[in-house]
Amino acid sequence: MAWKPSEISDQSGRTFVITGANGGLGEQTTKVLASKGATVIMACRNAAKAQPIADAIDGDVRVAALDLADLASVREFAEQTGEFDVLINNAGLMNVPFSRTKDGFETQWGVNHLGHYALTGLLLDKIRDRVISLASIAHKQTPKLWVDDLNYENRRYQRNLAYAQSKLSNLMFARELQRRFTEAGSAKRSYGVHPGVSATDLFAKTETPIDRISKPFIRIVGQSPAHAAYSSLFAATSPDADPTVYWGPTRWFGSQGPVEPSPSSKLSQDQEMWRRLWEESERLTGVVYKF
Template sequence: MTSAADAPATSASGARAGTARFAVVGAWNAADIPDQTGRHFVVTGANSGLGRATALALGRAGATVTLACRDVLKAQPVAREIGTRASVRRLDLADLASVREFAAVAGDIDVLINNAGVMAPPLRRTRDGFELQFGTNHLGHFALTGLLLDRIADRVVVLSSLAHQFGSIDLVDPDYERRRYERWSAYAQSKLADLMFSFELARRLDAAGSTVRAVAAHPGYAATALQTRNTSILNPIMELGNRLLAQSADDGARPSLYAAVSPDARSGGFYGPKALFGMRGAPGPSGSSRAARNTDVAAKLWTLSEDLTGVRFRI
């Protein structure tokens, strides 16, 4: 996605095929996914990296999977690998018109997995004028979820990051129109916004008596092109980290899969790897920053997001 995981230079799930140096040891993995026959999943940014690994694992479990990607050609090989239960639909999260077009014909969905994103590019803006990371990682998925929510039967999964711990939400200038742009702070803000959105959605669904769950996840440190295609001077260091410390994209997808299919994944929960300070290993409950649990800011962020996207949630 230009603003999503299949973006040529800033892909959120643009994957590396390499495997981590250290084997991942843990209890829950893709082999534990229950039979998903007859269930429909939408995975954003499913053409590569974490999204690809997520879509393939669901396909192997019998699910029907819609690969929602900006570049449909790049997604076609993944769909072919899954087989006849997979389809590809264009979705550019950096363009609200594209989000609305996708949602208009999406049909009924069991699980929406908001996987796609961008990380630490130079200052760029979406088609609607938002800072690219805030506009793609948060606002695009916020709008998509709101437009689809009345057709989602089971749950919404939102992919955050350990980087949320370093973020803060600037409700006055989230798009860096007046303050100095700093790519990593902008990334952390977007991932904090993702987590706060998931928590707030869970609270609102619960208050409405809905059975739909909102569940957040993070991949820990997974080797994808996300770390090395952001035109940053840190690219060589991150490339080395991918080789020495990171787990594979398949293992990095385990928390998202757990959040999406496990009966034990609770609404309002946050799941990630449990080993090496949350960077790798089997999924389990993850801690979050104090800022992520600020309900007052979360409510204000929700209102701001509705105003910016023009999407009102019917809960």
């Protein structure tokens, strides 16, 4: 029988930090966890816009400012955050025009991967249980990881390829983090998951005519944001979920369906590339993990 949020046990006394929780999958994840008694911290770039959303959700829901495109903001958030149980690295951008973060990183990779790499490392000693990182079926859409030019200094920018690279990085990061937890003898866990395809605002920010037609089309081939949040909820709350499994829907090429062990690309399983990505992320952000 397919897993459903109704199987989540009482989460009273547990605290979850969710990045980008002011809409889409993050908002749906917040609603379910709060309904189960959890305290949820919505870590959002625009706290003022997030507050009305938090106010409309029953339960202990709080808002904190976090801009993943600014490492100073990431450090400030980490310094102000106390101990908690689960970090859900949910925020992301998709197929946006070329730009750079405040620290000079290509924006999709800088926000989707580097911001979350830095955040997780700075919070590591405050996380009691696990880290959930949202990847995507789009991780399969890049032929390689340009580990020597992740910031597009020496190649032409292709927005779809940049997104795929960032999602591949998310999955590689989740797997390398779990490998390092195991190596250190830590009981903490790291999960890579994907939500399938859902008509969230990710599909309306490309600044192209596609924005007008993407959501109606995605509603046909994908699943609702509430259903797409199942993967994050499963990995965040299931006591016995295997952290070495890539969890997500598998039907219609991974676009929809129940949460199951999901296939991933051969490239995403390359442990040498996990290590090289980690070392480059450490060099660029200056964040060194202490296990």
